[in-house]
Amino acid sequence: MLRPGADHRGGSVTTLDAATRRLLERLRPESVPPEVGDVPVVAPRRVEEAAEVLAFAGDRGLVVGFVGGGTQLDLGGRIEPDVWVSTAALNRIVDHQVEDLTLVVQAGVPVADVEALLADHAQSAILPETPGAATVGGVVAAGVSGYRRLRYGPTRDRVLEVVLATGYGKVVRAGGRVVKNVTGYDLSRLAVGSMGALGLIGEVCLKLWPIPRGAATVAVDDPEGALAETYRPLAVLETEDGSAVYLTGTPEQVAAQTEELGGVGEPGHRWPDPIDSPMRFSVRVTPRHLAGAVRMIRAAFPEAPLRAQHGVGEVTFGVEACDLERVVAVRHWAEGHGGAMVILAASAGSLPGMDPWGAPPAAHGLQVRVKEAFDPHRICNPGKLPGGL
Amino acid sequence: MLRPMDLIAALEGVVGSDRVRAHPLDRRVFAKDAGVKDGPVAAVVFPESAEETAGCVRVARAAGVPVVPRGAGTGLAGGAVPIEPSVMVVMTRMNRIVEVDEQSRTAWVGPGVINLDLSRDLASTGLHFAPDPSSQQSCTIGGNVGTNAGGPHCLAEGTTVAHILAVEMVTADGDIVIVGGDHPDPVGLDLRAVVVGSEGTMGVTTRVLVKLTENPPAVRTLLIGFATVEDAAATVSEVIASGLVPAALEMMDRAMVRAVENYVHAGYPTDAAAVLLAEVAGHAVGVDAEADMIARIAADNDATMVRLAQNDAERALLWKGRKSAFGAIAQSAPDYYLHDTVVPRTRLVEVLSQIYEIGERYGIALLNVFHAGDGNLHPLVSFDAAVPGELDRVMAAATEMVRVSIEAGGSLSGEHGIGMEKRDLMGLVFGPDDLDAQARLREAFDPDGVLNPGKILPEGSRCFDRAPTIGAAP
Known part of the structure; x- marks a missing residue:
C-alpha cells in the first residue's frame, strides 16, 4: 500500500490517483500470492503491455515488484513495491519444436506444466524437479537450477532467447531460437539470476534434452566416493535421510552402473521433498x-x-x-x-544485521553500471540484488 | 594525446622495451586474424601479467588509442582486427596453467594457454576442456572466451560459456576485476555470462577459471557415406529426434570429402555425396547400443557405407580428416572464406539446397563441412583474392547465404562471432530496440569506446547520441 512521502527503497514518494488505482484493480489477476498483500497487481497479457507498465512507472517513479508463482519472493533484499507486475496472464506455451528440442514459453507458465508436456515427448527442460508453484520466468529470473545440473549444467545453459520488458519501458529480444548462437551480446544468459533487476522476463526459449529410457536411484554410504567412481551421474545427493546417486542412460547402462556402485537400485528418480522450514x-x-x-x-x-x-x-x-x-x-x-x-x-527482522546475500560481488562497479543501463529510474525490484542494487 | 613515439615509450615503461613492437613488419603481422581483412596497428605489446595488461590499457587510454586484445589470431570474423590505429595487446605469453583442482574439476589458466595443450597437460587427471574448435592446436583459451568458441563436441557439452566459471579481466578503466566465481551461482548479475563471447569489448581477459570435463570411458566413432545430401541430413534429424545425444555429429559434402581425402588419406569415401562423422561417448555398456542405433537410422536412410573405427588410431585419423578440412582446401585456391550460420536442425536440407543454388548462381567453388547436429553450417568458398572483384563476389554470396539462414529461423553466427565481418548484418536479426539494449550493455562496460571499438554492433545502435570513441577524438 502506498504511503505518500514514505521512504520506499527506490525513492518513490508518489501516490496513485483514484482512476489509476481503479484501473489497476480491474487488471488484478484472479489469484495472487498472499505476500503481495493489497498492493495493486497488474497482470499484462503481452510483453508489450508489461513494457508499457514499466514506462508508466518509470515516468512516475513508481517502484515495481515482479511476481510469478511467488516461491522466491523471500530471496534477496526486501522490496516495498508501489505496484506488482504478475506474470499470471503470460501463460502460453508459444512453440514446441519437438525434433529441434526447443521450447518457447511465456514467463508465467508453471514449471510443472512445462515438464509434464515435455515428458509426453520423453524430453525435459531440466528445470527444478520439485518446483511447487514456480513459473518458468521465476526460475529463470531467480537463477534457480534443479538437482540435475551436475549432468546438464545450470538453468542458464538452457536459456537460448529472452524477451525482456526493460526498466526503461522497451521490449527487447536477445539470443535466438537455435541451440548454438553467438550473435551479439548474450543478454539471455545475463537475465538468468538477474532477480528482475533488468526488467520483466516475458518469454524465453529453452534448449531441451531427451530423457533416456533408463533411470535409477541408488542409495550409497559414501557420496564423494560414488561421485568419483561413477561416470557422469545425474546427481549425487545427500540429505538427512542418507545419500543417493541418480543414474540415467540406456537401461543396460543404468543396470551396469548400479552394479558398479554395489547398491540396490530403485527404478526411477525419487527426488527429495523440498525443505519447508520457515x-x-x-x-x-x-x-x-x-x-x-x-x-x-x-x-x-x-x-x-x-x-x-x-x-x-x-x-x-x-x-x-x-x-x-x-x-x-x-x-x-x-x-x-x-x-x-x-x-x-527468513521472516522479517529475524536475522538482524545479516545481508541476504553476504559479501557483495567483486566487480561491484560494473554491477551498478549494468543495472543502471537497463533500469535507469531504479524502479525494477530495487534493492533485490547484492549491494542494494 | 601522446605522439606515436611517446605511446611506444609509455608502453615500454610498462612491459620493457623487448615486449613492445612497432616495426612495420610486426604491425603487418598483427594487422589481421585468420579472416580476410586487416587493419591499422599502432603498436603490439606482449604483457606477462594482469598488472602489466592493466598498465597497457591505462597507457592506451591516456593516449586516446583503442586497445584490441588478441590471442593466437585464429578468429575468422575480424574480432581481433583493429578498425582504427590501436594497441594490439597480445596475450600469448600468459600461457601458464596456474592451478588445477582435480577434485572440483576446475583450473585457473592464463589466457594464452593453447586449447589443445590444456587438455593434453591434463591427460593424467582423466579430465579435459570440452570446447574443441577446429583451430584447437593453435587457438588460445582467452580467444575461446572472447568468441564463446564452439567445436564438434559442443553438441553434447555446450559451447565455451558453459565451461567458464570465472574470468579475471582488465576493464576499460584499467582495473583488474573478477567476474563469476569458483562456487555455484555467485551472487549478483552474472556478468561472466556476457563477458564470454564479448570479443574483447568488455575487458581484456587475464586469467580464466575453466570447468573440466571427465574423459568418457568409452568412445565409438562412425564414418557414414550417403548417395545424397538429403539422406545425410535426414539421418541427422532422426538421430537427434530419437533421443540420442551423440558426442559429435559432423557432415561434409562431396567437394569437401574429396579435398580432405586427397590431403590426409583418412579413408573417406570419395564417391559419396555426403559423409557423416558421428561419435558417441560414455559408459562402455551404453556406447555400443548407441552406435548401433545411429548405424540403423543411417541404414534406414539408404547409407551407402558405415564404418566403425576399430581403434584409437583409426578414430584419430577420422578426426584428423575433419579437423584438417581448412588446410585441405588450400590445394584448390590460395584463399578461403568460411561462413558460420545456424539454422534449426530440421531445416538443414532446405537451407543447404538454397546455399548450393547461391553458390552456382555466383559461380563460386563451394565446399561444406559443418556441425550438423547443432544445425551450425559452415559453407566454405575457396577463391583467389588476387583476382580483381573476386572477394566482393564472395562476400555478396556470403550475405545471401546469411539471409537464407535467417529466413529459416536461424542466426548470424554459431561460434565464430560477429567481429567486423557481420557487424553490419546484425540488423537482419535484431530490431533497433534490441541493438540499443546491447549497446547500453556495452556502454556500461566501456563508456568511452576504449576496448575493441567498432566491433559487434553496427554504427548507430545506440538510439540516442553517444560520445565518439576516444580513437576518433582530435
Missing part, C-alpha cells in the same frame, strides 16, 4: 569443500533438514527457529572457504 539457507562452495560444508552445517544445526549436491557445491538447509550466532558462523565458514551463504527465506 528459514532456509543455501551454502555455495567449490565442490572440493562440499563435504566440509555438510559437516559444518550438521555441527551447527544437528536437526536441520539438508540437501547437499555433491560435485556441484551447494547445500541448502532449513532451520525452525532463529539462532543468529550459528547462522553467522555458517556464513563465516562459507565465505572463509571462498564461497557464500545466501538466505533463501
Whole structure:
C-alpha cells in the first residue's frame, strides 16, 4: 500500500490517483500470492503491455515488484513495491519444436506444466524437479537450477532467447531460437539470476534434452566416493535421510552402473521433498569443500533438514527457529572457504544485521553500471540484488 | 594525446622495451586474424601479467588509442582486427596453467594457454576442456572466451560459456576485476555470462577459471557415406529426434570429402555425396547400443557405407580428416572464406539446397563441412583474392547465404562471432530496440569506446547520441 512521502527503497514518494488505482484493480489477476498483500497487481497479457507498465512507472517513479508463482519472493533484499507486475496472464506455451528440442514459453507458465508436456515427448527442460508453484520466468529470473545440473549444467545453459520488458519501458529480444548462437551480446544468459533487476522476463526459449529410457536411484554410504567412481551421474545427493546417486542412460547402462556402485537400485528418480522450514539457507562452495560444508552445517544445526549436491557445491538447509550466532558462523565458514551463504527465506527482522546475500560481488562497479543501463529510474525490484542494487 | 613515439615509450615503461613492437613488419603481422581483412596497428605489446595488461590499457587510454586484445589470431570474423590505429595487446605469453583442482574439476589458466595443450597437460587427471574448435592446436583459451568458441563436441557439452566459471579481466578503466566465481551461482548479475563471447569489448581477459570435463570411458566413432545430401541430413534429424545425444555429429559434402581425402588419406569415401562423422561417448555398456542405433537410422536412410573405427588410431585419423578440412582446401585456391550460420536442425536440407543454388548462381567453388547436429553450417568458398572483384563476389554470396539462414529461423553466427565481418548484418536479426539494449550493455562496460571499438554492433545502435570513441577524438 502506498504511503505518500514514505521512504520506499527506490525513492518513490508518489501516490496513485483514484482512476489509476481503479484501473489497476480491474487488471488484478484472479489469484495472487498472499505476500503481495493489497498492493495493486497488474497482470499484462503481452510483453508489450508489461513494457508499457514499466514506462508508466518509470515516468512516475513508481517502484515495481515482479511476481510469478511467488516461491522466491523471500530471496534477496526486501522490496516495498508501489505496484506488482504478475506474470499470471503470460501463460502460453508459444512453440514446441519437438525434433529441434526447443521450447518457447511465456514467463508465467508453471514449471510443472512445462515438464509434464515435455515428458509426453520423453524430453525435459531440466528445470527444478520439485518446483511447487514456480513459473518458468521465476526460475529463470531467480537463477534457480534443479538437482540435475551436475549432468546438464545450470538453468542458464538452457536459456537460448529472452524477451525482456526493460526498466526503461522497451521490449527487447536477445539470443535466438537455435541451440548454438553467438550473435551479439548474450543478454539471455545475463537475465538468468538477474532477480528482475533488468526488467520483466516475458518469454524465453529453452534448449531441451531427451530423457533416456533408463533411470535409477541408488542409495550409497559414501557420496564423494560414488561421485568419483561413477561416470557422469545425474546427481549425487545427500540429505538427512542418507545419500543417493541418480543414474540415467540406456537401461543396460543404468543396470551396469548400479552394479558398479554395489547398491540396490530403485527404478526411477525419487527426488527429495523440498525443505519447508520457515528459514532456509543455501551454502555455495567449490565442490572440493562440499563435504566440509555438510559437516559444518550438521555441527551447527544437528536437526536441520539438508540437501547437499555433491560435485556441484551447494547445500541448502532449513532451520525452525532463529539462532543468529550459528547462522553467522555458517556464513563465516562459507565465505572463509571462498564461497557464500545466501538466505533463501527468513521472516522479517529475524536475522538482524545479516545481508541476504553476504559479501557483495567483486566487480561491484560494473554491477551498478549494468543495472543502471537497463533500469535507469531504479524502479525494477530495487534493492533485490547484492549491494542494494 | 601522446605522439606515436611517446605511446611506444609509455608502453615500454610498462612491459620493457623487448615486449613492445612497432616495426612495420610486426604491425603487418598483427594487422589481421585468420579472416580476410586487416587493419591499422599502432603498436603490439606482449604483457606477462594482469598488472602489466592493466598498465597497457591505462597507457592506451591516456593516449586516446583503442586497445584490441588478441590471442593466437585464429578468429575468422575480424574480432581481433583493429578498425582504427590501436594497441594490439597480445596475450600469448600468459600461457601458464596456474592451478588445477582435480577434485572440483576446475583450473585457473592464463589466457594464452593453447586449447589443445590444456587438455593434453591434463591427460593424467582423466579430465579435459570440452570446447574443441577446429583451430584447437593453435587457438588460445582467452580467444575461446572472447568468441564463446564452439567445436564438434559442443553438441553434447555446450559451447565455451558453459565451461567458464570465472574470468579475471582488465576493464576499460584499467582495473583488474573478477567476474563469476569458483562456487555455484555467485551472487549478483552474472556478468561472466556476457563477458564470454564479448570479443574483447568488455575487458581484456587475464586469467580464466575453466570447468573440466571427465574423459568418457568409452568412445565409438562412425564414418557414414550417403548417395545424397538429403539422406545425410535426414539421418541427422532422426538421430537427434530419437533421443540420442551423440558426442559429435559432423557432415561434409562431396567437394569437401574429396579435398580432405586427397590431403590426409583418412579413408573417406570419395564417391559419396555426403559423409557423416558421428561419435558417441560414455559408459562402455551404453556406447555400443548407441552406435548401433545411429548405424540403423543411417541404414534406414539408404547409407551407402558405415564404418566403425576399430581403434584409437583409426578414430584419430577420422578426426584428423575433419579437423584438417581448412588446410585441405588450400590445394584448390590460395584463399578461403568460411561462413558460420545456424539454422534449426530440421531445416538443414532446405537451407543447404538454397546455399548450393547461391553458390552456382555466383559461380563460386563451394565446399561444406559443418556441425550438423547443432544445425551450425559452415559453407566454405575457396577463391583467389588476387583476382580483381573476386572477394566482393564472395562476400555478396556470403550475405545471401546469411539471409537464407535467417529466413529459416536461424542466426548470424554459431561460434565464430560477429567481429567486423557481420557487424553490419546484425540488423537482419535484431530490431533497433534490441541493438540499443546491447549497446547500453556495452556502454556500461566501456563508456568511452576504449576496448575493441567498432566491433559487434553496427554504427548507430545506440538510439540516442553517444560520445565518439576516444580513437576518433582530435
